[in-house]
Amino acid sequence: MGSKKIVIVGGVAGGASAAARARRLSEESEIILFERGPHVSFANCGLPYYIGREIAEEQDLYVQTPQGLKNRFNLDVRVRTEVVAIDREAKEVEARNLDTGATYKTSYDALILSPGASPLKPPIPGIDRPGHFVIRNVPDTLALDAWLASKTVKKAVIVGGGYIGLEMAEQLHRRGIHVSIAEVLPQVMNSIDMDMAVWLHEELALNGVDLYLGDGVASFAEPNDGEHALASVVILKSRKRLPADVVILGLGVRPEADLAKKAGLEIGKLGGIRVNEKLQTSDPHIWAVGDVIEVRHAVTGEWCHIPLAGPANRQGRMAADIILGKDVKYEGTWGTGILRLFNITAGGTGANEKMLEKAGIPYQTVFLHPLNHAGYYPGATRLTLKVLFSPETGKLLGAQVVGENGVDKRIDVLATALKAGMTMDELAQVELSYAPPFGSAKDPVNLAGMIAENVMAGDISLVQWHEVEDYDPDKILLLDVRQPEERAKGYIPGSINIPLPELRRHLNELPKDKEIVAYCLVGQRSYYACRILLQNGFKARNLTGAFLTYAKATGDNKEE
């Protein structure tokens, strides 16, 4: 593999992975790991759980120590040292010891940039007031923890409903603090679509978290007389005033690309360092990995910024491989993400509907609500899957899953299928494990494949929930095929009811000049109904996800 002098900027996920891999491949290389903070390789994704004390000990947050890395991998780890400049001509970096202020230069054969991304702090008036916290690293987390320990914090306001905001909502709630979330978008967890995020909105409400959607922060202010707020009063654009004893800023992150920019490396439109398939920047001696880079989305091919630990670790390992002569390439990022929020879990992989719209990629959406395991075995709970595929090729494009149990499994199966470029009819045939506590003879993923297969074969056409929100009753007849006792709990306005077992006997009552859109609770019985109708000469389509998707997405007629 040869021997090189490898300098790495940033000692967390991507940087630490690169350093350890480089050493395994090259015992002779000199490997210097610069880290601005006091810690390397800490439990980045665990920080919120320390606040709620699910992770009980601060010590548990330190995955590796600088000394441990040195002992195991013979790395030259320099913490509290910031790389302040890159001299690309001389192939040197300039480093500053943050404790002494001393600066020095060191050369490199290969430079890996893994500085990460920093929490966004837009210029909102009052954003820097005391009692406001971001959660990027251990010191941030300990500062928040100290604030919570030293004050009587009753009310928290979280600005931003992304991963960090939602995880912090859960963990602050565990500490008995009332939580409000303000999110400028109409949904939380923007990596999934709104019609899936509604399950999270409901879960937040069930747990007493107040959610302000489509409402950004206008300013953070001193409390008025009569207002009690140890930190700020968060004033929303709607003029609502949310008094906060603590404020968490979860407004997203910005690639820490300043060093790269100053060095003249190509920066993308999203502010990240642009890299090629070899994770090389525009300078062939400089690689970049992790939250600082822009990558090609593996489904849409668009440049994207996806700050996730999994890709960062794989990129770090791969950069070391490439530098040390291995012929590998980075195929892009699928953006597979998952979130536990109180009693439910939501995850996504590949492209969501918003991304496909933006990229102009044709897609077909399927919703389904199967049980997580055999219904006859106790404790089965309902999953909701939204699966997107190409109506031209049948290829899976992306998927989202929400539910109480078994979400991670289905996301991971679907992520594997995406990586493999599988088509939906192949998904129908995947032989997944089945015993009553774990699944069903036809797993939810198989069912998604089968539905798509039926669509591709022309055996069924689907209608989306938003297409029946305001449909034209002159052209469409909405047919509810559930039993009357189910319908009594809520239905789509204007629909008529013929239960599936009676449908064949009532065909002569139905019109042949209108399109019949059938629905039941989850879409299975209405699919059966459509097959009967279609073969009897009716125009019929199935409402995908049926009443359950419709009711959740529109907020009408709640029904479990």
Next chain:
Amino acid sequence: MGSKKIVIVGGVAGGASAAARARRLSEESEIILFERGPHVSFANCGLPYYIGREIAEEQDLYVQTPQGLKNRFNLDVRVRTEVVAIDREAKEVEARNLDTGATYKTSYDALILSPGASPLKPPIPGIDRPGHFVIRNVPDTLALDAWLASKTVKKAVIVGGGYIGLEMAEQLHRRGIHVSIAEVLPQVMNSIDMDMAVWLHEELALNGVDLYLGDGVASFAEPNDGEHALASVVILKSRKRLPADVVILGLGVRPEADLAKKAGLEIGKLGGIRVNEKLQTSDPHIWAVGDVIEVRHAVTGEWCHIPLAGPANRQGRMAADIILGKDVKYEGTWGTGILRLFNITAGGTGANEKMLEKAGIPYQTVFLHPLNHAGYYPGATRLTLKVLFSPETGKLLGAQVVGENGVDKRIDVLATALKAGMTMDELAQVELSYAPPFGSAKDPVNLAGMIAENVMAGDISLVQWHEVEDYDPDKILLLDVRQPEERAKGYIPGSINIPLPELRRHLNELPKDKEIVAYCLVGQRSYYACRILLQNGFKARNLTGAFLTYAKATGDNKEE
């Protein structure tokens, strides 16, 4: 799709799926479903859980009723009716009403055979004594339940350590009954390899189940004076006598191919009906699906008999597709199976080592013992993965996983990868979901891929546990790189100890003429050690799975 007269023999998994799918595709077809038993589509895989009352109500075992199937799918369901003959020339079957004894004939355009498989009852003396039960259907289950309710059953003997035997062991234990299992093979759950089944053996012991391995039943006898047994004394070939108040026969199953055989259809060496990729028997008007057929194993290409609910359901659906004109084919069965046994779960997919040996397919085995989720998040437990891949192509061939949590997820990801024909380096790059409660930035499946990638690249060579069981100390030096306090709990005899952090300082103490086989607890640190050694001119290989695999597989030096 046209209209056909479709006759189906067998109304459970495969038959019921075929019938329902046929109706969805063809409203006009006449579909007759014959079922010998009183029930259609019952919860086959749930039967053991009714005995332990995890499934509390008998009613829950009936997934569909004949009337329900008739209402929903307009099927002509004839229960308690046995098809006794097939006239292939006339394309007719002869059916007998089991209640009246009346027989009649009915014609078919397409015949689907789905009679299932029946429990094996070898001619062991006394096998038909009272108090002996098989668990194939609801009446069997209710008969056992009645025996348990009417007697003071303290001791159960289960003959056979397959899925049914192990599930019954767990469920009888739940009822407070002492359980013994007698298995003629040296391991339980023969679908996985012995070095993985050892975890099940240990779990049985932990739960007070007595396990007699490599010991078949010689006879079932009347108790002697002084022996108490409400059913039989089970006399093993080793002459051990096991008094039993109830005996469960879980000796495997035999395809119910008699009807097919009598009709002259081709039967395979394993006793199942041979079908082609179109699930057609040797008569092109007769299809067969489910536990009665022999299929090609999707990895080895060998004929096999894999009685599992998932494949049966998919086959049933596919047979209907093919009969009604769809161009699909059955690719074979992967044998994906899973078992919960008390607090652990074991699963497998694709080929195991025994099958690859038999088929003469070259393979490389990797063992690993990663945590099921981030170690810093509470509740992480260790998984054991055994992954088999082709050293020529890098393709995944099969995998087995055992552990407390997250087994089903990894099996399903690996099953998806198998279906997709993925290579191990592709597995390393799959982007799986990561949040601390669910996984790690490098998921166990990614780690398996990375290890295999290193092997394929020649960066590491592996030694198997059975290769160090009796190694030649003149040729091999066993090097334990754990910390002394770990070693104190057990080690491989003859090994020396140099902890990894000290290895670089002690290289001059090691021989260059011997091969050094390194191990730690799980194989990660010893991999690092091997990389140091190899790059310093030593011959070194890593003991895959390290001490944990070695200790479990050999039964020596237990250590968690």
